[in-house]
Amino acid sequence: MIYQADEVRARFARRGLSFDPTVEEIVRGILTAVREEGDAALDRFSLDLDGHPVEEVPKRLWREAYEDLDEELRDALETAKERIEAFYREEAKGGFLKAEAGGVLGQLVRPLSRVGVYVPGGSAPLLSSLLMSVVPAKVAGVGEVIVASPPRVHPGVLAAAWVAGVDRLYAMGGAQAIAALAFGTERVPRVDKIVGPGNAYVVAAKRQVYGVVGLDGLAGPTETLIVADGSASPRLLAADLLAQAEHGPDSEPWLLSPDRALLERVEAELFRQLEGLPRAEVAKRALEKGGLVLTRDLEEALDLANLYAPEHLCLALADPLPWLGRVQNAGGVFLGEGSAEALGDYIAGPSHVMPTSGTARFQGGLALRDFLKVIPVVGLSEKAVRELSAKGALLARAEGLEGHARALDLRR
Numbered sequence: 001m002i003y004q005a006d007e008v009r010a011r012f013a014r015r016g017l018s019f020d021p022t023v024e025e026i027v028r029g030i031l032t033a034v035r036e037e038g039d040a041a042l043d044r045f046s047l048d049l050d051g052h053p054v055e056e057v058p059k060r061l062w063r064e065a066y067e068d069l070d071e072e073l074r075d076a077l078e079t080a081k082e083r084i085e086a087f088y089r090e091e092a093k094g095g096f097l098k099a100e101a102g103g104v105l106g107q108l109v110r111p112l113s114r115v116g117v118y119v120p121g122g123s124a125p126l127l128s129s130l131l132m133s134v135v136p137a138k139v140a141g142v143g144e145v146i147v148a149s150p151p152r153v154h155p156g157v158l159a160a161a162w163v164a165g166v167d168r169l170y171a172m173g174g175a176q177a178i179a180a181l182a183f184g185t186e187r188v189p190r191v192d193k194i195v196g197p198g199n200a201y202v203v204a205a206k207r208q209v210y211g212v213v214g215l216d217g218l219a220g221p222t223e224t225l226i227v228a229d230g231s232a233s234p235r236l237l238a239a240d241l242l243a244q245a246e247h248g249p250d251s252e253p254w255l256l257s258p259d260r261a262l263l264e265r266v267e268a269e270l271f272r273q274l275e276g277l278p279r280a281e282v283a284k285r286a287l288e289k290g291g292l293v294l295t296r297d298l299e300e301a302l303d304l305a306n307l308y309a310p311e312h313l314c315l316a317l318a319d320p321l322p323w324l325g326r327v328q329n330a331g332g333v334f335l336g337e338g339s340a341e342a343l344g345d346y347i348a349g350p351s352h353v354m355p356t357s358g359t360a361r362f363q364g365g366l367a368l369r370d371f372l373k374v375i376p377v378v379g380l381s382e383k384a385v386r387e388l389s390a391k392g393a394l395l396a397r398a399e400g401l402e403g404h405a406r407a408l409d410l411r412r
């Protein structure tokens, strides 16, 4: 289905995380039960929803899963891990303490003590998502990384845990896993922050426990928006749309172009490539949620992309770099049709955990700083204390806070 730009503009502008009341209610019930009953409720929901009680998977099994892997897959995992590690080592993490008139002002930067990583496993065992969250946490220096993934945890996920250096791994999924990580139970330690993507239940649970625990964001069903010009290959474009469409019926693949002939060729190519795709039924449903959009020109396509704020913005343009300056809202940007989003999913380097549902309006992809906290430090000299106290007291009285003013008057 090819839309005109005007047909999608209002929909793109209205977009935002929607809260399905039924999901919210189910999740609220699970969170309350796990908070009140601990492990008993955790096991009950895990049995009901995933067919297995929760268990901690011992490290011996991760190592065995790793050793059982085909040699080429093991090598691919190691390469992905090294590239993600190298990427995040580039992100500065130093604090500072600068001398100021006999005193000091600065920032302490501290890695978080204990982080919970959710690794989706409902419809596919996303071993790459484990690497994409755990490796940056490790580079940041997080004290302890605890992984939760639905039972039975796939051997590929266990092997990735081994490669990434996870500390503990629990076979538990959905809202009950988020509850256990946020509140803690006898078996599962409470964490300081939960990161990682998940389905609607996981996203709703994360949102509901925010405050009890920190969050990286609310990365839900994946989406991709490609802006293409006439130079792009319809075969590659269709393949890239289908790659993300196969994630789930909630995924949204979009292609925006001012070239009608290109859109028509991509449409035909989509039908061709759907044949024989193992997850064709899922992909078809996702394609109905997205679409192909004819724009006036590339400027209009980029403006619509910013309005939509996609998780992935792919610029399949002959000369993409000059368009980067126009990008305002995106979880991640992929330049040129060679830099496929699927490469970003597995091995390019940056984490593939990126904001969805328009939340790219206010945040980017998972970064080292998501695992760090900044603590300001104030150590003023006697002279600065005297000089600043008078002005501070003035400001306090302007707020009507006499107690603050007197505390400062005593230091003048």
Ligand SMILES: NC(=O)c1ccc[n+]([C@@H]2O[C@H](COP(=O)([O-])OP(=O)(O)OC[C@H]3O[C@@H](n4cnc5c(N)ncnc54)[C@H](O)[C@@H]3O)[C@@H](O)[C@H]2O)c1
Pocket: 026, 049, 050, 119, 120, 121, 122, 123, 124, 126, 129, 150, 151, 172, 173, 174, 175, 176, 197, 198, 199, 200, 201, 202, 219, 220, 221, 222, 247, 248, 250, 251, 311, 352, 353, 354, 355, 356
């Ligand atoms: N944005 C990103 O960065 C990113 C990255 C990777 C994956 N994803 C997305 O993550 C999602 C993964 O979803 P998934 O379903 O495959 O795995 P998941 O692990 O997120 O969800 C599976 C869990 O959902 C719970 N659940 C299922 N049905 C339920 C119900 N009716 N009531 C209560 N709980 C229920 C179960 O406990 C199960 O363990 C996909 O949508 C994918 O697109 C996003």
Ligand SMILES: N[C@H](CO)Cc1c[nH]c[nH+]1
Pocket: 126, 128, 129, 222, 244, 345, 352, 353, 354
């Ligand atoms: N495209 C997904 C969301 O960024 C990540 C993923 C994992 N495996 C394959 N793809």
Ligand SMILES: [Zn+2]
Pocket: 222, 243, 244, 247, 342, 345
């Ligand atoms: Zn993907």
